[in-house]
Amino acid sequence: xxxxxxxxxxxxxxxxxxxxxxxxxxxxxxxxxxxxxxxxxxxxxxxxxxxxxxxxxxxxxxxxxxxxxxxxxxxxxxxxxxxxxxxxxxxxxxxxxxxxxxxxxxxxxxxxxxxxxxxxxxxxxxxxxxxxxxxxxxxxxxxxxxxxxxxxxxxxxxxxxxxxxxxxxxxxxxxxxxxxxxxxxxxxxxxxxxxxxxxxxxxxxxxxxxxxxxxxxxxxxxxxxxxxxxxxxxxxxxxxxxxxxxxxxxxxxxx
Amino acid sequence: xxxxxxxxxxxxxxxxxxxxxxxxxxxxxxxxxxxxxxxxxxxxxxxxxxxxxxxxxxxxxxxxxxxxxxxxxxxxxxxxxxxxxxxxxxxxxxxxxxxxxxxxxxxxxxxxxxxxxxxxxxxxxxxxxxxxxxxxxxxxxxxxxxxxxxxxxxxxxxxxxxxxxxxxxxxxxxxxxxxxxxxxxxxxxxxxxxxxxxxxxxxxxxxxxxxxxxxxxxxxxxxxxxxxxxxxxxxxxxxxxxxxxxxxxxxxxxx
Numbered sequence: 001x002x003x004x005x006x007x008x009x010x011x012x013x014x015x016x017x018x019x020x021x022x023x024x025x026x027x028x029x030x031x032x033x034x035x036x037x038x039x040x041x042x043x044x045x046x047x048x049x050x051x052x053x054x055x056x057x058x059x060x061x062x063x064x065x066x067x068x069x070x071x072x073x074x075x076x077x078x079x080x081x082x083x084x085x086x087x088x089x090x091x092x093x094x095x096x097x098x099x100x101x102x103x104x105x106x107x108x109x110x111x112x113x114x115x116x117x118x119x120x121x122x123x124x125x126x127x128x129x130x131x132x133x134x135x136x137x138x139x140x141x142x143x144x145x146x147x148x149x150x151x152x153x154x155x156x157x158x159x160x161x162x163x164x165x166x167x168x169x170x171x172x173x174x175x176x177x178x179x180x181x182x183x184x185x186x187x188x189x190x191x192x193x194x195x196x197x198x199x200x201x202x203x204x205x206x207x208x209x210x211x212x213x214x215x216x217x218x219x220x221x222x223x224x225x226x227x228x229x230x231x232x233x234x235x236x237x238x239x240x241x242x243x244x245x246x247x248x249x250x251x252x253x254x255x
Numbered sequence: 256x257x258x259x260x261x262x263x264x265x266x267x268x269x270x271x272x273x274x275x276x277x278x279x280x281x282x283x284x285x286x287x288x289x290x291x292x293x294x295x296x297x298x299x300x301x302x303x304x305x306x307x308x309x310x311x312x313x314x315x316x317x318x319x320x321x322x323x324x325x326x327x328x329x330x331x332x333x334x335x336x337x338x339x340x341x342x343x344x345x346x347x348x349x350x351x352x353x354x355x356x357x358x359x360x361x362x363x364x365x366x367x368x369x370x371x372x373x374x375x376x377x378x379x380x381x382x383x384x385x386x387x388x389x390x391x392x393x394x395x396x397x398x399x400x401x402x403x404x405x406x407x408x409x410x411x412x413x414x415x416x417x418x419x420x421x422x423x424x425x426x427x428x429x430x431x432x433x434x435x436x437x438x439x440x441x442x443x444x445x446x447x448x449x450x451x452x453x454x455x456x457x458x459x460x461x462x463x464x465x466x467x468x469x470x471x472x473x474x475x476x477x478x479x480x481x482x483x484x485x486x487x488x489x490x491x492x493x494x495x496x497x498x499x500x501x502x503x504x505x506x507x508x509x510x
Binding site: 033034036037038039062063064098100101102103105106148149152153154155156159162163166169170177178179 | 288289291292293294317318319355356357358360361403404407408409410411414417418421424425432433434488490491
């Protein structure tokens with residue numbers, strides 16, 4: 001039942017989110033909430049404008065207090081990234097710096113490969129109004145830009161943190177892209193489907209529905225194809241047996 | 256310069272976001288902001304608790320007014336999805352219903368393929384506290400669940416809209432996952448690099464650095480490999496020419 005790989009993910013294997021000179025406590029709290037939703041809990045703050053701790057951040061965290069309680073505060077970006085092996089800087093704008101710019105998805109894959117090699121990774125997010133300065137950006141080896149609507153680009157800092165953290169979570173996700181919602185049942189086996197088709201065929205034969213010998217094979221095949229397409233669950237197969245049984249009985253009663 | 260494919264994307268080719276019985280105006284506004292960041296602008300509201308229009312929604316939209324102005328209000332989910340060919344319902348929980356559940360990424364790919372076939376697509380999001388009811392869910396052909404931290408799953412409605420809209424935007428994104436930030440320059444050509452190496456070699460020859468005939472080939476190759484590894488831009492090549500020229504001059508002056 002245990003998932004040891006996930007346990008390890010809370011040490012070096014997960015990146016640290018570093019908010020640089022954040023202005024609003026609400027945004028720090030919402031960023032913490034976004035992080036924890038995605039399984040991240042290591043937060044650093046560089047010179048938060050309104051000091052630290054900040055009650056407004058706690059209110060906005062909606063239960064992600066563990067992230068805020070463990071947050072470390074630094075005076076400078078240099079100090080905040082000093083122990084990091086790799087640093088990614090988020091930027092909304094094109095910069096004069098010649099830097100490699102990656103999407104959040106590419107960044108997530110690279111972060112996973114760096115942490116797998118034992119590197120400690122930090123992701124910088126700039127202040128609300130101005131974003132990161134060039135002096136901040138040069139602390140990073142890679143720039144990250146979220147390629148959204150060029151006509152309306154106004155993500156707030158907590159939304160940017162959410163998207164980066166979400167891509168990180170997805171990059172390690174082993175869950176299937178598609179599943180069935182009902183855990184009390186399972187897809188029907190081919191055997192169960194065969195039994196159902198047989199039951200249906202018998203019932204239709206008895207009812208006279210398949211009395212045209214020449215058309216019979218085509219009609220049976222079309223019905224089978226129709227039921228196969230629905231990808232029935234074991235429970236639905238049982239329900240369908242009931243439906244056939246019930247309908248057949250009515251037929252007999254009327255006779 | 257024009258991108259006609261993007262223009263078409265604002266008609267049937269983009270899904271409609273449908274907020275079912277939303278409670279807080281702030282969340283409607285933030286959802287609109289998240290949508291427009293991702294290039295979505297078609298919004299429907301089913302029985303918003305505080306009526307419509309809502310000044311709190313406008314304040315929270317941060318400029319995404321166009322989405323709110325065009326929003327359509329309906330009394331029931333049935334009415335809101337009546338003209339839709341496909342409906343996706345977002346859910347945080349496992350349901351008793353036997354429904355296909357997909358991730359936002361899978362849903363985005365499916366939505367793109369449905370709209371490409373001309374289907375109108377709606378995505379339902381439930382009220383803040385309770386989420387969609389089973390009666391709402393059965394209006395949809397597909398359920399969407401965001402597979403985040405099972406120990407802390409508390410996305411608000413605008414964050415859920417952001418992630419679904421973001422995946423939709425990424426599914427149609429032709430932008431490269433990686434690029435260079437500085438548009439005023441470009442990667443150096445091999446020809447330009449060759450000229451630079453020649454320049455460096457001449458300068459080092461003149462300086463006497465390469466005077467050991469036997470070691471010369473290895474030293475030259477190591478220098479070339481080092482400079483190749485930096486993947487220089489055309490501008491950086493020009494700067495480097497300047498550096499060599501300047502250093503060589505100083506050398507001659509000292510002699």
